Amino acid sequence: MQQEFSGLAAWRQAASRHPVWIFACACFVLYLETWYWRYPPRGYEATDVVAIGESAGEPLVNFSRVWDRLFNDDSYMIDVMNHADWPVAGTRETHLRELNSAIRPGLSYAMRGQGLAEIRFTRGTIEYLRPLLRAFTGQLLQQLRTSTAREFEKRRFRAAVGIEVLTRRRIALQNMFQIFDAGRLMEWTFGEPLPNAIPESETSYAGKIASASFVGLAGHLTIDSVHYQETMALQAWSDLIASDPGPIVLAPREPMLLTDPLSPPRLVQPLGMSVYLFIPIACLLICAAGLMLAEGGSTPGRQASDKDAV
Amino acid sequence: MKAASLPAWLSWYLLLMPLGIPLFTYLVPADLCLVVVLVMCLGSRWQEGIPRLPAPADVRWEAALFVAFLGFSLLGVSVFQNSDSYIFDLVSVLWLFTGAWLIQSELKTDALVATGVSWFNRLFLPVLLFNLAGMATHWLGLDEYTGGVFSFRLYLPFRFPILLGAYLITAYPFAVAWRMLSFRKRMAAGIGFLTVVSGIGARSCMLIAVFQVIWIELVIYGKERSLFPRWLKMSLFVAGVLVAGLMLSGEFTLQRSLGTAGVKDLVNDEPRQRQLECATEHLPEWMTGIGLGCFKVVHGEELHNTPVNLLVETGIGGFATAHVALLLIFLPVIRKIRYGTRVEKHRAGILLCVALSLYLLGLFHNLLRNRFVWLVLALAAGMGDRNGQEEAVRDERSDHAGAAPAI
Numbered sequence: 249m250q251q252e253f254s255g256l257a258a259w260r261q262a263a264s265r266h267p268v269w270i271f272a273c274a275c276f277v278l279y280l281e282t283w284y285w286r287y288p289p290r291g292y293e294a295t296d297v298v299a300i301g302e303s304a305g306e307p308l309v310n311f312s313r314v315w316d317r318l319f320n321d322d323s324y325m326i327d328v329m330n331h332a333d334w335p336v337a338g339t340r341e342t343h344l345r346e347l348n349s350a351i352r353p354g355l356s357y358a359m360r361g362q363g364l365a366e367i368r369f370t371r372g373t374i375e376y377l378r379p380l381l382r383a384f385t386g387q388l389l390q391q392l393r394t395s396t397a398r399e400f401e402k403r404r405f406r407a408a409v410g411i412e413v414l415t416r417r418r419i420a421l422q423n424m425f426q427i428f429d430a431g432r433l434m435e436w437t438f439g440e441p442l443p444n445a446i447p448e449s450e451t452s453y454a455g456k457i458a459s460a461s462f463v464g465l466a467g468h469l470t471i472d473s474v475h476y477q478e479t480m481a482l483q484a485w486s487d488l489i490a491s492d493p494g495p496i497v498l499a500p501r502e503p504m505l506l507t508d509p510l511s512p513p514r515l516v517q518p519l520g521m522s523v524y525l526f527i528p529i530a531c532l533l534i535c536a537a538g539l540m541l542a543e544g545g546s547t548p549g550r551q552a553s554d555k556d557a558v
Numbered sequence: 559m560k561a562a563s564l565p566a567w568l569s570w571y572l573l574l575m576p577l578g579i580p581l582f583t584y585l586v587p588a589d590l591c592l593v594v595v596l597v598m599c600l601g602s603r604w605q606e607g608i609p610r611l612p613a614p615a616d617v618r619w620e621a622a623l624f625v626a627f628l629g630f631s632l633l634g635v636s637v638f639q640n641s642d643s644y645i646f647d648l649v650s651v652l653w654l655f656t657g658a659w660l661i662q663s664e665l666k667t668d669a670l671v672a673t674g675v676s677w678f679n680r681l682f683l684p685v686l687l688f689n690l691a692g693m694a695t696h697w698l699g700l701d702e703y704t705g706g707v708f709s710f711r712l713y714l715p716f717r718f719p720i721l722l723g724a725y726l727i728t729a730y731p732f733a734v735a736w737r738m739l740s741f742r743k744r745m746a747a748g749i750g751f752l753t754v755v756s757g758i759g760a761r762s763c764m765l766i767a768v769f770q771v772i773w774i775e776l777v778i779y780g781k782e783r784s785l786f787p788r789w790l791k792m793s794l795f796v797a798g799v800l801v802a803g804l805m806l807s808g809e810f811t812l813q814r815s816l817g818t819a820g821v822k823d824l825v826n827d828e829p830r831q832r833q834l835e836c837a838t839e840h841l842p843e844w845m846t847g848i849g850l851g852c853f854k855v856v857h858g859e860e861l862h863n864t865p866v867n868l869l870v871e872t873g874i875g876g877f878a879t880a881h882v883a884l885l886l887i888f889l890p891v892i893r894k895i896r897y898g899t900r901v902e903k904h905r906a907g908i909l910l911c912v913a914l915s916l917y918l919l920g921l922f923h924n925l926l927r928n929r930f931v932w933l934v935l936a937l938a939a940g941m942g943d944r945n946g947q948e949e950a951v952r953d954e955r956s957d958h959a960g961a962a963p964a965i
Contacts, residue, residue: 255611262614280633280846289635289843372842522638533629534875536614540622543614 262539273535280527289523290516291372296385298365301396301503308399311365314392315357331383334376374513382509392503407485414478421471562669567591572677576685576725578716592657623883624655630876634849647851650927658936665940675732682733689754711759711811720923723763726755727915728930730770735778735908741791749798756812762922764815766915773911833861837870847873864920887935888913890942909938
């Protein structure tokens, strides 16, 4: 024990002979601890999960196209920075420099399945992380909603036009072949007179001949297929315009933010705070190495006197 | 000159170093010698009582720098997350440092260094002939008898081709130049060396092997007086190498070594470019590094560049410490090249050639855990040891006064 004590005493004395080095090491520890407190390894990240609007299983907008369009739009991004009260002042050049150095490298997205997009913002420090992501996602959602609504209207118009075209074609074919409307035939009940598709006065001799022949059979088939297409188009139409059924919507028509905008950022590297534990140990080793090197150059006479003092 | 005797463990260690197939875990046969001597050291320490904490003044600068390196390696930001990988690399480096420390502590004089090198040289020729014979069996279509171990890249008696390459690059200058072989023997050894290195299928090894041969012929043997002019001898040598190359020109490994088949040229080396891109991703963390051994866990592959690997894993501090240590170890060697006796100049030149070759090889591979690198460090530390310097000078004086030196 005495020997161990004497060893420690030698170290203590060596430390007292090199106070500047000890002070520098202590400062180094404090600096690193403070630095990692503010900028933990790999920084913080915040994520927002957005459900992209879809209808009848089809996404209404292409998210990557919208992302590329907005992400590369400098005025849009500067607008986002202003909304988030990003701490930058000065000219537009300063804003752009900050945008390209601090914001764009940290922003990214990843598709989770078909209808979900995860937007991630990574930054060295926690400050202004969530406000910027909130502002960005908010603006992005606005754009998505606008695009989605426009696309929805476009699709609804196309579907309506398609149904109208099919209905007209069916009516034209029925008129040509003098065949009952298949829909009205289905409504007919036994014992009642057969429904008339078209008033008797409008029937023609050629039509009667046609309906009783091979041409008539072909007409039947054509009208059936058109009717089928019409039914499918009507079904798609009802899917398209159906309103959202309840609070949990698996595939909402409108883009919506699923995560809470107030959810706190988290560390990118799990257990990243363990660095606080290792910094003092590492610096202790570096400090000890410095003492060894410094003392190694000491004169033998001083070493002997140190040993005597112990 | 009477050969100085080494402890038995060290002689066996140096002799067995070329046998690099691990017996268990990662320990090769030579490591058993270190295990034995470590157990003996610890036993004797135990008998003396509880070991005293050494005073700072008692610790040598090599150990101090190593402690600093360990400190910087621990500063890495991913150490805790990848603790198993960190501990593996830490234990490996500690083991190699302990081995090098024990070796250099025994090599106190130049005569002992020379004896150590002669022990290390003993298996060079057998390894070279073994691989040449293996190549011949492949050339003659006898792969079914050899199990196909010589059919692709040569690696025996190691686990990987690059380990064989590192060994040959370390051993060739010692085996050829240290003993000052005659031109005929040198030419035979050089052609055999280049042939085996071509069978390793590594461009970096091939380039460095060619560099070594040229360095040895032009720098180390540059001032040798002989009957024939140097240009004629060099032309003969080149002709010999070209003949061997022509004979092997159909071999895939030779083409691979020249970078003409199987791999892209070094300037467009995709894996290394990818690794360097991964390394630059950690640029903000170069101040402290990501932690020793953490790169391969984070990116799934090793960084094949030792200095950059040091920079990424141990930060600027670890990188600087390692290079300061290298400089301090080799400064006395360089001083010997300038101010030493003729023998000292010659041997220091060879050591520097090996060190330079390994540093160049380290630019293409991760050699931090390579035994030969640490052996060269130990030899350089032993050769440049101040305590042994006077004794070494005395040895040299007696050599010059008495019988002619071995060179």
